[in-house]
Amino acid sequence: MKLTKLTFAVTAAVVAGGVTFAAQAVDGVTFKIVDGTIPESLTGKSGDPVNGKKVVVGRKKGNCLACHIMPIPEEQFHGLTGPDLHGVADRMDEAELRMRIVDPKVVSFDTMMPSFYRTGQHRVLEKFQGKTILSAQEVEDVIAYLMTLKDES
Amino acid sequence: MTFKKTAITAGLIAGFGLIAAACTQQKEEHMGMGHPYGDEVWSGYATATPETRAMQDDDFENPFMPYVDVAAEIYDSPQGEANKSCADCHGAPDDAEGGPMGIPMKGVGARYPIYDAEMHRPINVELRVNRCRTKYQKAKPFKYESDELLGMTGLVVMQSRGMPRVTTADQVGDELYPAWLQGKAFYYQRRGQLDLACKHCHEDNAMNMVRAELLSQGQSNGFPTYRLKWQKPGSLHRRFRGCNKNIRSIPFAYGAEEYLNLETYLAWRGKGLPVEGPSVRK
Numbered sequence: 001m002k003l004t005k006l007t008f009a010v011t012a013a014v015v016a017g018g019v020t021f022a023a024q025a026v027d028g029v030t031f032k033i034v035d036g037t038i039p040e041s042l043t044g045k046s047g048d049p050v051n052g053k054k055v056v057v058g059r060k061k062g063n064c065l066a067c068h069i070m071p072i073p074e075e076q077f078h079g080l081t082g083p084d085l086h087g088v089a090d091r092m093d094e095a096e097l098r099m100r101i102v103d104p105k106v107v108s109f110d111t112m113m114p115s116f117y118r119t120g121q122h123r124v125l126e127k128f129q130g131k132t133i134l135s136a137q138e139v140e141d142v143i144a145y146l147m148t149l150k151d152e153s
Numbered sequence: 154m155t156f157k158k159t160a161i162t163a164g165l166i167a168g169f170g171l172i173a174a175a176c177t178q179q180k181e182e183h184m185g186m187g188h189p190y191g192d193e194v195w196s197g198y199a200t201a202t203p204e205t206r207a208m209q210d211d212d213f214e215n216p217f218m219p220y221v222d223v224a225a226e227i228y229d230s231p232q233g234e235a236n237k238s239c240a241d242c243h244g245a246p247d248d249a250e251g252g253p254m255g256i257p258m259k260g261v262g263a264r265y266p267i268y269d270a271e272m273h274r275p276i277n278v279e280l281r282v283n284r285c286r287t288k289y290q291k292a293k294p295f296k297y298e299s300d301e302l303l304g305m306t307g308l309v310v311m312q313s314r315g316m317p318r319v320t321t322a323d324q325v326g327d328e329l330y331p332a333w334l335q336g337k338a339f340y341y342q343r344r345g346q347l348d349l350a351c352k353h354c355h356e357d358n359a360m361n362m363v364r365a366e367l368l369s370q371g372q373s374n375g376f377p378t379y380r381l382k383w384q385k386p387g388s389l390h391r392r393f394r395g396c397n398k399n400i401r402s403i404p405f406a407y408g409a410e411e412y413l414n415l416e417t418y419l420a421w422r423g424k425g426l427p428v429e430g431p432s433v434r435k
Contacts, residue, residue, distance in 0.1 A: 065364060067363060076365070077365035079362050080362040081358045081362070112354070112358065114349070121345060121347075121402075122342060122343060123344045123345065124345055124401060125345065125398065126403070128401045131346070133346060133347075
C-alpha cells in the first residue's frame with residue numbers, strides 16, 4: 001500500500017515538472033529517476049548482453065518470453081500480453097529501458113509487467129521477501145541485450 | 154388554481170424522479186457496478202481441448218466421478234454420534250423434494266456461496282457440508298481438500314449441472330454485499346513479488362497468451378474440478394492458492410474468509426454461466 005502511494009507520488013512528480021527526479025534506494029543501490037527514465041547504470045558498469053539473453057529466457061529470472069515476442073526463435077511459444085520487442089533498441093534508449101525494467105509502473109501505472117528491481121510488494125512469499133526479481137547487474141545485462149535488438153531494415 | 158397546483162406537483166414529482174435517476178446512475182458509476190465482462194462471459198470449457206471436453210461430458214470418462222461414487226456411499230451411510238446419514242434429512246442427492254427436511258441438493262451449486270448467519274460471512278459448499286457434519290451428524294469435519302470433502306462437494310454441485318449461477322451479492326443491502334466488496338478489492342489488488350492483481354490476467358488479458366497458456370476469465374463455474382495437471386480433483390481454494398503462489402504471494406488458508414469473499418465476488422463475475430462441476434480442466 002505504501003509503495004503504491006510512493007509510485008503515485010513519483011508519477012505525479014514526473015508529470016508535473018518538466019525535468020524532475022526522485023531518488024530511490026533498493027537493496028543498498030541508489031538510483032535517480034529523471035523524467036520517467038533512469039539514465040545511469042545501477043551498478044556503474046555496463047551490462048553483458050550474452051548473460052542478458054540468458055536472464056531474458058530464464059523462467060525463474062526475467063521470463064520475458066512469458067509476455068513478449070522476441071527474436072529468439074529457438075524458444076517456442078512467446079507470449080502476447082506485452083509489446084513485441086523486435087527492434088526495441090530503435091524505439092527506446094538505455095535510460096528508458098532501465099526505467100521499464102526496474103519499475104514500469106512509474107511510467108505505466110496499470111501495467112501487468114512486474115517491477116524487476118523493487119521490493120515491498122503486498123504479501124510476498126517469505127523466501128522472496130526483501131528481494132528483487134533480478135539483481136542490479138542482471139538488470140544491466142538485460143538492457144545490454146535489449147540494446148542489440150535493432151531492426152535489420 | 155387546481156390545474157396550476159397539479160402541474161407544480163407533477164413537475165416536482167418528475168423533477169425528483171430525474172434527480173433520483175441521476176443519483177442512482179451516479180452511484181452505480183461510482184461503485185463500479187457495471188459488469189466487467191458485459192455479455193462476454195465465458196467458461197473455461199469454451200477453450201478446453203476437444204479431448205478434455207469429451208472427458209468432462211461423459212461421466213464414465215470424467216476422472217472426478219470415482220470420488221463422487223465414494224461420496225455417494227458416505228451420503229447414504231449413518232455418520233457421527235447422531236448416527237444420521239445425509240439422506241436421512243435430504244433424501245437422495247437428486248430428490249427434487251429434498252427429503253424430510255425439504256432441502257434438495259439441486260440448486261445448491263447454482264446459488265452458493267450464501268450468507269452464513271452464524272459466522273456472519275459467506276459459506277461455500279465445502280464448509281456447509283462440514284457444518285452439517287459437526288452440527289447435525291455430530292461427526293468430525295472432513296479435512297479441506299480431502300478426497301471425501303472433494304467428492305461430497307462434487308456430488309452436491311453436480312445436482313445443479315446446467316443451471317445458471319445466480320447471485321445478488323452486488324446489490325447494496327444484500328447480506329453478501331460486504332463480502333462482495335471485499336472480494337472485489339482482493340481481485341483488483343496487486344500482490345506477490347510479481348505484483349499482479351487477478352484483473353491483470355483474467356480481465357485485461359483474458360483470451361491472450363502467456364507463453365503457451367491461454368488466459369481464461371478465471372471463472373469458477375467448473376469447480377470443484379479434476380485438473381489434469383494435478384492428476385486429482387481440486388477445490389476453488391486450491392486454485393486460488395496456486396495462483397497466489399505462482400505470483401510469489403503468500404496464499405491464504407483453505408476456507409479463509411479472504412477466499413470466501415473472493416469466491417462470492419467471482420460467482421457474480423460468472424453470473425449466468427451454467428454450473429459445470431465437477432468439470433475437467435487441463
